[in-house]
Amino acid sequence: MRQLRESGHEVVVVPTEAALRFVGAPTWEALSGRPVSTSVWSDVPTVAHVELGRWAELVIVAPATADLLARASAGIADDLLTTSLLTATCPVLMCPAMHTEMWQHPATQANVSTLQRRGVHILPPDSGRLTGADSGPGRLPDPGTIVELGLSLVAGTASMAADLSQTHVLISAGGTREPLDPVRFLGNRSSGRQGVALAERARDRGARVTLVAAHLEVPAPDGVSVIEVGTAEQMNVQMQAQAESADVIVMAAAVADFRPVDVQEAKIKKSGGDPPPLALTRNPDVLAGLTAIRRPGQVFVGFAAETADADQLLVAARKKLVDKGCDILVANDVSEGKVFGDSTNEAIIVDTQSVEPRSTGGSKSAVADTILDVVVEHLGLSG
Ligand code: CTP
Numbered sequence: 001m002r003q004l005r006e007s008g009h010e011v012v013v014v015p016t017e018a019a020l021r022f023v024g025a026p027t028w029e030a031l032s033g034r035p036v037s038t039s040v041w042s043d044v045p046t047v048a049h050v051e052l053g054r055w056a057e058l059v060i061v062a063p064a065t066a067d068l069l070a071r072a073s074a075g076i077a078d079d080l081l082t083t084s085l086l087t088a089t090c091p092v093l094m095c096p097a098m099h100t101e102m103w104q105h106p107a108t109q110a111n112v113s114t115l116q117r118r119g120v121h122i123l124p125p126d127s128g129r130l131t132g133a134d135s136g137p138g139r140l141p142d143p144g145t146i147v148e149l150g151l152s153l154v155a156g157t158a159s160m161a162a163d164l165s166q167t168h169v170l171i172s173a174g175g176t177r178e179p180l181d182p183v184r185f186l187g188n189r190s191s192g193r194q195g196v197a198l199a200e201r202a203r204d205r206g207a208r209v210t211l212v213a214a215h216l217e218v219p220a221p222d223g224v225s226v227i228e229v230g231t232a233e234q235m236n237v238q239m240q241a242q243a244e245s246a247d248v249i250v251m252a253a254a255v256a257d258f259r260p261v262d263v264q265e266a267k268i269k270k271s272g273g274d275p276p277p278l279a280l281t282r283n284p285d286v287l288a289g290l291t292a293i294r295r296p297g298q299v300f301v302g303f304a305a306e307t308a309d310a311d312q313l314l315v316a317a318r319k320k321l322v323d324k325g326c327d328i329l330v331a332n333d334v335s336e337g338k339v340f341g342d343s344t345n346e347a348i349i350v351d352t353q354s355v356e357p358r359s360t361g362g363s364k365s366a367v368a369d370t371i372l373d374v375v376v377e378h379l380g381l382s383g
Pocket of ligand 1: 254
Protein backbone atom coordinates (compact mmCIF):
# COMPACT_ATOMS: atom_id res chain seq x y z
CA MET A 1 0.00 0.00 0.00
CA ARG A 2 2.87 2.35 0.77
CA GLN A 3 4.47 1.80 -2.63
CA LEU A 4 1.19 2.47 -4.44
CA ARG A 5 0.45 5.60 -2.43
CA GLU A 6 3.98 6.92 -2.79
CA SER A 7 3.69 6.58 -6.57
CA GLY A 8 0.58 8.76 -6.50
CA HIS A 9 -2.27 6.24 -6.47
CA GLU A 10 -5.35 6.31 -4.26
CA VAL A 11 -5.78 3.12 -2.26
CA VAL A 12 -8.86 1.84 -0.45
CA VAL A 13 -8.17 -1.07 1.89
CA VAL A 14 -10.91 -3.70 2.11
CA PRO A 15 -9.79 -6.19 4.75
CA THR A 16 -11.59 -9.41 5.63
CA GLU A 17 -12.58 -9.94 9.29
CA ALA A 18 -9.70 -12.43 9.57
CA ALA A 19 -7.19 -9.95 8.12
CA LEU A 20 -7.92 -7.54 10.97
CA ARG A 21 -6.47 -10.07 13.42
CA PHE A 22 -3.09 -9.44 11.78
CA VAL A 23 -3.25 -5.69 11.16
CA GLY A 24 -6.00 -3.64 12.81
CA ALA A 25 -8.35 -1.17 11.13
CA PRO A 26 -6.75 1.95 12.71
CA THR A 27 -3.41 1.07 11.09
CA TRP A 28 -5.00 0.71 7.65
CA GLU A 29 -6.97 3.93 8.11
CA ALA A 30 -3.89 5.86 9.16
CA LEU A 31 -1.80 4.52 6.29
CA SER A 32 -4.43 4.85 3.57
CA GLY A 33 -5.99 8.09 4.88
CA ARG A 34 -9.43 6.54 4.34
CA PRO A 35 -11.99 4.71 6.48
CA VAL A 36 -11.81 0.94 6.44
CA SER A 37 -14.73 -1.47 6.50
CA THR A 38 -15.18 -5.22 6.18
CA SER A 39 -18.95 -5.31 5.89
CA VAL A 40 -21.56 -4.41 3.31
CA TRP A 41 -23.72 -3.13 6.19
CA SER A 42 -21.56 -0.16 7.01
CA ASP A 43 -21.84 2.99 4.94
CA VAL A 44 -25.07 1.63 3.40
CA PRO A 45 -26.22 4.88 1.72
CA THR A 46 -23.24 4.84 -0.64
CA VAL A 47 -23.83 1.15 -1.52
CA ALA A 48 -20.10 0.68 -0.97
CA HIS A 49 -19.80 -2.82 -2.43
CA VAL A 50 -21.03 -1.66 -5.84
CA GLU A 51 -19.35 1.72 -5.63
CA LEU A 52 -15.90 0.28 -4.83
CA GLY A 53 -16.03 -2.24 -7.66
CA ARG A 54 -16.94 0.50 -10.13
CA TRP A 55 -14.41 2.99 -8.79
CA ALA A 56 -11.34 0.75 -8.77
CA GLU A 57 -9.01 0.60 -11.76
CA LEU A 58 -7.13 -2.30 -10.19
CA VAL A 59 -7.93 -4.77 -7.42
CA ILE A 60 -5.04 -6.46 -5.64
CA VAL A 61 -5.78 -9.25 -3.17
CA ALA A 62 -2.56 -9.81 -1.25
CA PRO A 63 -2.30 -12.16 0.43
CA ALA A 64 -5.09 -14.24 -1.09
CA THR A 65 -5.75 -17.10 1.34
CA ALA A 66 -7.03 -20.55 0.36
CA ASP A 67 -10.37 -19.50 1.86
CA LEU A 68 -10.57 -16.27 -0.17
CA LEU A 69 -9.68 -18.12 -3.41
CA ALA A 70 -12.44 -20.66 -2.67
CA ARG A 71 -15.03 -17.99 -1.91
CA ALA A 72 -14.09 -15.93 -4.95
CA SER A 73 -14.14 -18.91 -7.31
CA ALA A 74 -17.58 -19.94 -6.02
CA GLY A 75 -18.86 -16.38 -6.35
CA ILE A 76 -19.73 -16.18 -2.66
CA ALA A 77 -20.40 -12.61 -1.56
CA ASP A 78 -20.53 -12.55 2.22
CA ASP A 79 -18.35 -9.56 3.03
CA LEU A 80 -17.29 -6.28 1.46
CA LEU A 81 -14.22 -7.78 -0.26
CA THR A 82 -16.01 -10.66 -1.99
CA THR A 83 -18.97 -8.47 -3.02
CA SER A 84 -16.52 -5.90 -4.43
CA LEU A 85 -14.83 -8.69 -6.40
CA LEU A 86 -18.16 -9.52 -8.02
CA THR A 87 -18.78 -5.93 -9.04
CA ALA A 88 -15.24 -5.08 -10.20
CA THR A 89 -14.75 -4.89 -13.96
CA CYS A 90 -11.09 -3.79 -13.79
CA PRO A 91 -8.03 -6.11 -13.75
CA VAL A 92 -7.94 -8.27 -10.61
CA LEU A 93 -4.58 -9.53 -9.34
CA MET A 94 -4.61 -12.20 -6.64
CA CYS A 95 -1.44 -13.14 -4.81
CA PRO A 96 -1.98 -16.48 -3.07
CA ALA A 97 0.01 -17.08 0.11
CA MET A 98 -0.46 -20.06 2.39
CA HIS A 99 1.25 -23.24 3.58
CA THR A 100 2.60 -25.43 0.79
CA GLU A 101 0.11 -28.26 1.43
CA MET A 102 -2.82 -25.86 1.15
CA TRP A 103 -1.45 -24.29 -2.04
CA GLN A 104 -0.85 -27.66 -3.68
CA HIS A 105 -4.19 -29.14 -2.60
CA PRO A 106 -6.33 -30.04 -5.64
CA ALA A 107 -9.18 -27.90 -4.25
CA THR A 108 -7.00 -24.78 -4.19
CA GLN A 109 -5.50 -25.52 -7.61
CA ALA A 110 -9.00 -26.05 -9.07
CA ASN A 111 -10.12 -22.71 -7.61
CA VAL A 112 -7.06 -21.00 -9.09
CA SER A 113 -7.83 -22.51 -12.53
CA THR A 114 -11.44 -21.36 -12.33
CA LEU A 115 -10.41 -17.82 -11.45
CA GLN A 116 -7.80 -17.77 -14.25
CA ARG A 117 -10.36 -18.93 -16.79
CA ARG A 118 -12.46 -15.94 -15.76
CA GLY A 119 -9.54 -13.60 -16.40
CA VAL A 120 -8.29 -13.14 -12.84
CA HIS A 121 -4.54 -12.75 -12.83
CA ILE A 122 -2.79 -15.04 -10.33
CA LEU A 123 0.75 -14.24 -9.21
CA PRO A 124 2.05 -17.62 -8.03
CA PRO A 125 3.62 -17.67 -4.56
CA ASP A 126 7.36 -17.68 -4.08
CA SER A 127 9.20 -20.56 -2.46
CA GLY A 128 10.86 -19.90 0.87
CA ARG A 129 10.33 -19.71 4.64
CA LEU A 130 6.67 -19.76 5.63
CA THR A 131 5.17 -18.61 8.92
CA GLY A 132 6.16 -21.78 10.81
CA ALA A 133 9.42 -23.67 10.69
CA ASP A 134 8.47 -24.99 7.26
CA SER A 135 9.53 -23.71 3.89
CA GLY A 136 8.35 -24.32 0.32
CA PRO A 137 6.05 -22.69 -2.23
CA GLY A 138 3.50 -20.48 -0.50
CA ARG A 139 5.35 -17.30 0.39
CA LEU A 140 3.91 -13.94 -0.60
CA PRO A 141 6.13 -12.38 -3.30
CA ASP A 142 7.77 -9.12 -2.30
CA PRO A 143 5.65 -5.96 -2.51
CA GLY A 144 7.70 -4.52 -5.39
CA THR A 145 6.86 -7.49 -7.62
CA ILE A 146 3.15 -7.23 -6.78
CA VAL A 147 2.98 -3.49 -7.42
CA GLU A 148 4.95 -3.73 -10.68
CA LEU A 149 2.71 -6.50 -12.02
CA GLY A 150 -0.46 -4.73 -10.86
CA LEU A 151 0.48 -1.47 -12.56
CA SER A 152 1.48 -3.27 -15.76
CA LEU A 153 -1.96 -4.90 -15.82
CA VAL A 154 -3.58 -1.46 -15.65
CA ALA A 155 -1.26 -0.15 -18.36
CA GLY A 156 -2.12 -3.15 -20.52
CA THR A 157 1.53 -4.10 -20.87
CA ALA A 158 1.04 -7.45 -19.13
CA SER A 159 -1.32 -9.93 -20.63
CA MET A 160 -3.94 -11.25 -18.25
CA ALA A 161 -6.07 -12.84 -20.91
CA ALA A 162 -7.10 -16.44 -20.36
CA ASP A 163 -6.60 -16.88 -24.10
CA LEU A 164 -5.04 -20.32 -23.75
CA SER A 165 -7.82 -21.91 -21.69
CA GLN A 166 -9.00 -25.24 -23.13
CA THR A 167 -5.50 -25.60 -24.60
CA HIS A 168 -2.90 -28.25 -23.73
CA VAL A 169 0.57 -26.75 -24.07
CA LEU A 170 3.54 -29.14 -24.09
CA ILE A 171 6.93 -27.54 -23.46
CA SER A 172 10.42 -29.03 -23.35
CA ALA A 173 13.00 -27.12 -21.33
CA GLY A 174 16.56 -27.40 -20.06
CA GLY A 175 19.46 -29.24 -21.59
CA THR A 176 19.90 -32.96 -22.18
CA ARG A 177 22.95 -34.81 -20.85
CA GLU A 178 24.45 -37.74 -22.69
CA PRO A 179 26.39 -40.03 -20.34
CA LEU A 180 29.91 -41.22 -21.06
CA ASP A 181 30.29 -43.24 -17.90
CA PRO A 182 28.62 -43.16 -14.44
CA VAL A 183 30.43 -39.90 -13.64
CA ARG A 184 30.67 -37.89 -16.87
CA PHE A 185 28.36 -36.60 -19.54
CA LEU A 186 28.23 -34.42 -22.67
CA GLY A 187 25.98 -31.49 -21.86
CA ASN A 188 25.17 -27.91 -22.77
CA ARG A 189 24.71 -24.57 -21.06
CA SER A 190 20.90 -24.31 -21.17
CA SER A 191 19.46 -23.38 -17.76
CA GLY A 192 15.83 -23.98 -18.70
CA ARG A 193 14.80 -20.43 -17.70
CA GLN A 194 13.09 -19.52 -20.99
CA GLY A 195 11.17 -22.82 -21.09
CA VAL A 196 10.11 -22.41 -17.47
CA ALA A 197 8.96 -18.82 -18.16
CA LEU A 198 6.91 -20.12 -21.08
CA ALA A 199 5.34 -22.79 -18.87
CA GLU A 200 4.53 -20.20 -16.21
CA ARG A 201 2.97 -17.71 -18.63
CA ALA A 202 1.04 -20.41 -20.53
CA ARG A 203 -0.36 -21.59 -17.18
CA ASP A 204 -1.28 -18.03 -16.20
CA ARG A 205 -3.05 -17.62 -19.54
CA GLY A 206 -5.26 -20.59 -18.67
CA ALA A 207 -3.50 -23.49 -20.43
CA ARG A 208 -3.04 -26.99 -19.11
CA VAL A 209 0.74 -27.24 -19.23
CA THR A 210 3.05 -30.26 -19.40
CA LEU A 211 6.74 -29.53 -18.96
CA VAL A 212 9.28 -32.12 -20.10
CA ALA A 213 12.27 -31.00 -18.09
CA ALA A 214 15.93 -31.88 -18.56
CA HIS A 215 18.24 -30.73 -15.77
CA LEU A 216 16.58 -27.40 -14.96
CA GLU A 217 18.64 -24.89 -12.98
CA VAL A 218 15.45 -23.18 -11.77
CA PRO A 219 12.43 -24.70 -10.02
CA ALA A 220 9.58 -25.86 -12.24
CA PRO A 221 6.47 -23.71 -11.77
CA ASP A 222 3.56 -24.85 -9.61
CA GLY A 223 0.38 -25.92 -11.30
CA VAL A 224 2.24 -27.52 -14.22
CA SER A 225 2.73 -31.30 -14.81
CA VAL A 226 6.43 -32.00 -14.84
CA ILE A 227 8.08 -35.03 -16.48
CA GLU A 228 11.80 -35.23 -15.77
CA VAL A 229 14.15 -36.66 -18.38
CA GLY A 230 17.92 -36.91 -18.71
CA THR A 231 18.95 -37.73 -22.27
CA ALA A 232 17.77 -36.75 -25.76
CA GLU A 233 16.33 -40.22 -26.28
CA GLN A 234 14.33 -40.01 -23.05
CA MET A 235 13.09 -36.57 -24.08
CA ASN A 236 12.07 -37.95 -27.46
CA VAL A 237 10.04 -40.78 -25.86
CA GLN A 238 8.21 -38.43 -23.47
CA MET A 239 7.55 -35.74 -26.09
CA GLN A 240 6.15 -38.37 -28.47
CA ALA A 241 3.88 -39.72 -25.72
CA GLN A 242 2.56 -36.30 -24.71
CA ALA A 243 2.36 -34.65 -28.14
CA GLU A 244 -0.71 -36.58 -29.19
CA SER A 245 -2.97 -34.74 -26.74
CA ALA A 246 -1.17 -31.38 -27.06
CA ASP A 247 -2.48 -28.43 -29.05
CA VAL A 248 0.74 -26.45 -28.79
CA ILE A 249 4.23 -27.99 -28.71
CA VAL A 250 7.20 -25.81 -27.79
CA MET A 251 10.73 -27.22 -28.09
CA ALA A 252 12.67 -24.83 -25.90
CA ALA A 253 15.13 -27.49 -24.70
CA ALA A 254 18.69 -27.67 -25.93
CA VAL A 255 18.87 -31.22 -27.19
CA ALA A 256 22.21 -32.94 -27.82
CA ASP A 257 22.53 -33.82 -31.49
CA PHE A 258 25.01 -36.61 -30.74
CA ARG A 259 25.59 -39.10 -27.95
CA PRO A 260 28.51 -41.43 -27.18
CA VAL A 261 28.17 -44.76 -28.98
CA ASP A 262 29.10 -46.69 -25.85
CA VAL A 263 28.29 -45.72 -22.30
CA GLN A 264 30.93 -47.28 -20.04
CA GLU A 265 29.49 -49.07 -17.03
CA ALA A 266 32.55 -48.32 -14.93
CA LYS A 267 34.33 -44.99 -14.61
CA ILE A 268 36.83 -44.41 -17.43
CA LYS A 269 40.32 -44.39 -15.86
CA LYS A 270 43.19 -42.22 -16.99
CA SER A 271 45.77 -44.96 -16.39
CA GLY A 272 46.62 -47.03 -19.44
CA GLY A 273 48.02 -44.46 -21.82
CA ASP A 274 46.18 -42.47 -24.49
CA PRO A 275 42.60 -41.38 -23.86
CA PRO A 276 40.07 -43.64 -25.60
CA PRO A 277 38.64 -42.13 -28.82
CA LEU A 278 35.18 -40.69 -28.36
CA ALA A 279 32.85 -42.21 -30.94
CA LEU A 280 29.51 -40.40 -31.30
CA THR A 281 26.24 -41.30 -32.94
CA ARG A 282 23.24 -39.17 -33.98
CA ASN A 283 20.35 -38.57 -31.60
CA PRO A 284 16.82 -38.32 -32.96
CA ASP A 285 15.67 -34.84 -33.96
CA VAL A 286 12.76 -34.55 -31.54
CA LEU A 287 11.10 -31.54 -33.13
CA ALA A 288 11.40 -32.73 -36.74
CA GLY A 289 10.07 -36.14 -35.64
CA LEU A 290 7.00 -34.56 -34.04
CA THR A 291 6.16 -32.18 -36.89
CA ALA A 292 6.40 -35.12 -39.32
CA ILE A 293 3.42 -36.77 -37.63
CA ARG A 294 1.49 -33.63 -36.67
CA ARG A 295 -2.27 -33.61 -36.56
CA PRO A 296 -4.22 -30.72 -38.04
CA GLY A 297 -4.59 -27.74 -35.73
CA GLN A 298 -1.40 -28.34 -33.74
CA VAL A 299 0.99 -25.40 -33.44
CA PHE A 300 4.75 -26.08 -33.22
CA VAL A 301 7.31 -23.66 -31.85
CA GLY A 302 11.02 -24.30 -32.35
CA PHE A 303 14.05 -22.47 -31.02
CA ALA A 304 17.40 -21.80 -32.63
CA ALA A 305 20.46 -20.82 -30.66
CA GLU A 306 22.98 -19.44 -33.14
CA THR A 307 26.33 -17.71 -33.03
CA ALA A 308 25.54 -15.23 -35.79
CA ASP A 309 25.10 -11.52 -36.53
CA ALA A 310 21.60 -10.08 -37.10
CA ASP A 311 21.45 -10.84 -40.86
CA GLN A 312 22.80 -14.36 -40.52
CA LEU A 313 20.43 -14.95 -37.61
CA LEU A 314 17.39 -14.12 -39.74
CA VAL A 315 18.57 -16.36 -42.58
CA ALA A 316 19.24 -19.22 -40.17
CA ALA A 317 15.86 -18.69 -38.46
CA ARG A 318 13.93 -18.84 -41.75
CA LYS A 319 15.84 -21.96 -42.83
CA LYS A 320 15.24 -23.74 -39.52
CA LEU A 321 11.52 -22.83 -39.61
CA VAL A 322 11.22 -24.75 -42.88
CA ASP A 323 13.69 -27.56 -42.11
CA LYS A 324 12.03 -28.40 -38.81
CA GLY A 325 8.50 -28.06 -40.15
CA CYS A 326 7.40 -25.74 -37.35
CA ASP A 327 4.96 -22.81 -37.44
CA ILE A 328 6.96 -20.43 -35.29
CA LEU A 329 10.70 -20.21 -34.72
CA VAL A 330 12.41 -18.17 -32.04
CA ALA A 331 16.07 -17.46 -32.76
CA ASN A 332 18.69 -15.87 -30.59
CA ASP A 333 22.32 -15.03 -30.81
CA VAL A 334 24.19 -16.92 -28.10
CA SER A 335 27.71 -15.87 -29.04
CA GLU A 336 30.02 -14.73 -26.22
CA GLY A 337 27.94 -16.59 -23.62
CA LYS A 338 24.87 -14.40 -24.16
CA VAL A 339 21.43 -15.59 -23.02
CA PHE A 340 22.31 -18.89 -21.32
CA GLY A 341 21.49 -18.62 -17.64
CA ASP A 342 20.43 -14.95 -17.90
CA SER A 343 17.07 -13.72 -16.68
CA THR A 344 16.66 -11.70 -19.88
CA ASN A 345 16.57 -12.66 -23.51
CA GLU A 346 16.64 -11.01 -26.91
CA ALA A 347 15.29 -12.84 -29.91
CA ILE A 348 13.64 -12.64 -33.29
CA ILE A 349 10.50 -14.57 -34.07
CA VAL A 350 9.70 -15.78 -37.58
CA ASP A 351 6.52 -17.66 -38.41
CA THR A 352 4.73 -19.13 -41.38
CA GLN A 353 1.97 -16.49 -41.36
CA SER A 354 4.10 -13.32 -41.39
CA VAL A 355 6.48 -11.84 -43.89
CA GLU A 356 8.35 -9.66 -41.41
CA PRO A 357 10.23 -11.04 -38.41
CA ARG A 358 9.30 -9.71 -34.98
CA SER A 359 11.88 -8.69 -32.42
CA THR A 360 11.31 -9.35 -28.76
CA GLY A 361 13.38 -8.66 -25.68
CA GLY A 362 13.30 -8.09 -21.95
CA SER A 363 12.64 -10.52 -19.14
CA LYS A 364 12.23 -14.15 -20.18
CA SER A 365 8.65 -13.81 -18.95
CA ALA A 366 7.99 -10.89 -21.33
CA VAL A 367 9.59 -12.82 -24.20
CA ALA A 368 7.40 -15.81 -23.28
CA ASP A 369 4.30 -13.62 -23.55
CA THR A 370 5.27 -12.37 -27.01
CA ILE A 371 5.87 -15.95 -28.20
CA LEU A 372 2.49 -17.01 -26.77
CA ASP A 373 0.79 -14.06 -28.51
CA VAL A 374 2.07 -15.46 -31.83
CA VAL A 375 0.91 -18.95 -30.79
CA VAL A 376 -2.58 -17.58 -30.12
CA GLU A 377 -2.63 -16.03 -33.60
CA HIS A 378 -1.79 -19.43 -35.08
CA LEU A 379 -4.43 -21.19 -33.01
CA GLY A 380 -6.89 -18.82 -34.62
CA LEU A 381 -8.13 -17.75 -31.22
CA SER A 382 -7.09 -14.13 -31.35
CA GLY A 383 -9.46 -11.25 -31.90
N1 CTP B 1 16.02 -30.02 -31.55
C1 CTP B 1 15.42 -31.26 -31.39
N2 CTP B 1 16.16 -32.40 -31.42
C2 CTP B 1 17.49 -32.34 -31.63
C3 CTP B 1 18.13 -31.08 -31.81
C4 CTP B 1 17.36 -29.94 -31.75
O1 CTP B 1 14.19 -31.30 -31.22
N3 CTP B 1 18.19 -33.47 -31.66
C5 CTP B 1 15.18 -28.81 -31.52
C6 CTP B 1 15.55 -27.80 -30.47
O2 CTP B 1 14.83 -28.03 -29.27
C7 CTP B 1 15.14 -26.49 -31.12
C8 CTP B 1 15.36 -26.75 -32.60
O3 CTP B 1 15.34 -28.18 -32.76
O4 CTP B 1 13.79 -26.19 -30.93
C9 CTP B 1 16.64 -26.21 -33.16
O5 CTP B 1 17.72 -26.63 -32.38
P1 CTP B 1 19.22 -26.25 -32.78
O6 CTP B 1 20.15 -26.90 -31.80
O7 CTP B 1 19.32 -24.77 -32.96
O8 CTP B 1 19.32 -26.89 -34.22
P2 CTP B 1 19.85 -28.22 -34.75
O9 CTP B 1 18.75 -28.95 -35.43
O10 CTP B 1 20.56 -28.99 -33.69
O11 CTP B 1 20.86 -27.73 -35.87
P3 CTP B 1 22.34 -27.12 -35.73
O12 CTP B 1 22.81 -27.42 -34.33
O13 CTP B 1 23.09 -27.84 -36.77
O14 CTP B 1 22.20 -25.65 -36.00
